[in-house]
Amino acid sequence: MSTAPTSAPVPLNDPLLQDDPIRAYREMRREHGSVVPVLLDGGIPAWLVLGYRELHQITGDPELFSRDSELWNQWDAIPDDWPLLAMIGRRQPSIMHTVGESHRRRAAMLVDALESVNPFELRARTERFADELIDAISPRGAADIIAEYAMRLPVRVLAWVYGFSDEEGPGLVTALNDIADARDHDQSGQMLLLTSMARLVADRRAKPVDDVVSRMLADPAGYTDEEVMHDLTVMLGAGHLPTADWIGNSLRLMLTDSRFAASLFGGRNSVAEAMNEVLWEDTPNQNVAGRWASRDTQLGGRRIGAGDLLLLGLQGANSDPRIRTDGSALTGGNNAHFSFGHGEHRCPFPAQEIAEVIARTGIEVVLDRLPDIDLAVPAESLVRRPSPFMRGLSALPVTFTPTPATGTV
Template structure:
């Protein structure tokens, strides 16, 4: 372990990440020696060009976690196991032709989701959530709205019964945050996916799970279970945080104030800015070196784990495009952020489309229904979730003029 390795923990990852990444870059360069929980060594890649190089070369930097040279030091109850994926036969950890076939199964299942119908589902479910709070004059938008909407939508299009959505969402939250409930969350999610596929094996329907089962490429039910878990995890919590971080930006930045009085063009702009400046997926594990190599000025040994620093790379001053009077903002049309990864294991395009429809549709429903919404606490008191991996709000309390419920009538 490097004597100056940075612990991948501590409040600065969620209170002041931009300054922290800047300090890391000044002290260590583009590839930072880090320590994971349990004194496990790894590398955090925060250089934009270096991360692009890593994600573009799947032969040298593999997604196969079996290559890791630290497995002998990893206990069975290590909280990051669900995020590392040892012995998990999912799309995240397959490589080569097998990975290509699994991507095709997921793409086929998600591309068949009708975008117009999806938008209707998002609006219907979002309206139902707003109906619960609109007469109160105050609400907490993370717990009352953002945490619920993505999983309710995904549960609907995947094929889950509506009542299972909240418990699946909590399990995903526990698993992704990598805390003491991570293993239990993973097991709950695993059981839910197995029950879903068993039900759809007997009674197919017009949903994602049924389409995956019917795909002729011939994957086992257990392989499909693992891929549904990945799709749920990738589709839920990052979308929760995309909604929450965008609402926070729009409620605290005067540039977006007009959106609360009938404007909608800046919703997409705010969502894009979040993907650059406040991306939900801050740090992701990982890639494993297939042989000894060098990245930037670091000697990387065969089997070393390289952790993907998406926000650190987005912050790389070598790729920043300055505007807003030189304040360091990014041009509105620049989509070269790392929020959806890059290369062979990039988030599938249909999944990105679905996430954007959920996030944008949910935000626009809030703006329609609660147009005079304002924060009910000082902006400086807002708290981020204590995780270096995903960046999101713990709470977003607001006040507004009470309005009547729609009751399903829009």
């Protein structure tokens, strides 16, 4: 890995990145500049790009900064049980590992398929599932809104989007959350997820209908069942946890910041403003792996070697003082953040819209059904999941006036 004289690399598992990432990024930037040498698990070197302009440069030049992980110059040092292997991974038959024209064709196929989702049906189905979840907790007067709501809603809606039956939905919720939590039985969760996807794809291949999976299979490029299955699995994983954290982080902001008190009494503009502020200040996708330099180059005053891994510091770029000169919170319509990525590998626009409908509807159902919702613990006691890559709450304990279930079916 190429570098210039500098202070010691920063361990990416530094507790400060979990406890106070904005401070951590500020200290990294002051010590190292906009491109920071970091160490991943096992002392594996990488670069964390915190500069807004530098991140724009990386994501806008897929030839120089490739998505092809086979370029990595550290593979010889990576053990088979390396904990980040699933996140970075060797090339697989999914859109995550395609590059160039192949990626552009694959992305166009996904955009076409996702555009088949009717936004009115999506909102109605999200409301239905959200009401079912609130029905389960509303008579108690207390709940953990993360485990019992936010971590259950997005995957249930996305399962419907793909075409899974309502009976299959709860099992997929459990499987994907087990994988996200890396529980001891996450292997069984992965197996359930993959076998369910394979069965759905086989069913649609045999009997097409006008839905997401059938459109993917009917694309003129002629993608195989395995390729479609892997793309669906990637989209489900990429859509679930970030959307769940978007719900949780937005509700935390609204319950702890007086600027959003109106939302607790039905103000809808404040919901959108809180959600947008989270994408700037507390984004679920903090750091993303990654890009690999296809040749020796320069970035942010650093010498980057061919095959070096660059991590996309989305939250660091969002808070770059060179573009946030006054330091004010961005709650309005400014959506020039990096929370959905940038360039040809960014989250497809229809997928962003689906995530926004799920998150906003989920938040509004909470506020409608539990109008006096309040934190059950001091705000400073809330704990984040330990991860330098994703930012979400471990729990959000709340209280509210108990109410009967609505009887939604």
